[in-house]
Amino acid sequence: MASASAIELPGRLSCLLLSLSDRKLLVPITVIAEVINSTEALQVAETGGPVYGWFHWRGQRLPLLSYEACVGASRPPLGGGYRIAVINAISAAAGTGFYGLLLQEMPHSIQVSGEHDLSEGDDDWIYLKANVGEVSAQVPRLEKVEQLVAGLAG
Secondary structure (H helix, E strand, O other), rough: OHHHHHHHHHHHHEEEEEEOOOOOEEEEHHHHEEEEEEOOOOOOOOOOOEEEEEEEEEEOOEEEEHHHHHOOOOOOOOOOEEEEEEEEOOOOOOOOOEEEEOOOOOOOOEEOOOOOOEEEEEEEOEEEEEEEOOEEEEEEEEEHHHHHHHOOOO
């Protein structure tokens, strides 16, 4: 992998800061199709793995994932009302079109440029670590999440 200093950002990049239970993710704004508030009762998988279950969005049945559980942390509980970031699938899960990630709050728009402190991620799930102002965030390797999604049967 190239070092973080070799990464060139195009001027300013419009991103969204996604708040999870134990971290913040930084993704390009085009990754998110929509953020929804849901009270849909899911049949939650008891395994404690990264998949909560399946939800309905615009006539499609999509998996709802915990990014925290993908990277080996505990899966946050799914309350009676929750937020979902509907993610555009573009690699391994492109056939499914979309999948959902559980959020703790509404995303915040943020502009990222080469002036921000970027460093290489320290595992297979984190592409970069970013310090943007007062916020520390991780740029996820969404292709790893999509490999997981591609293997699901709905």
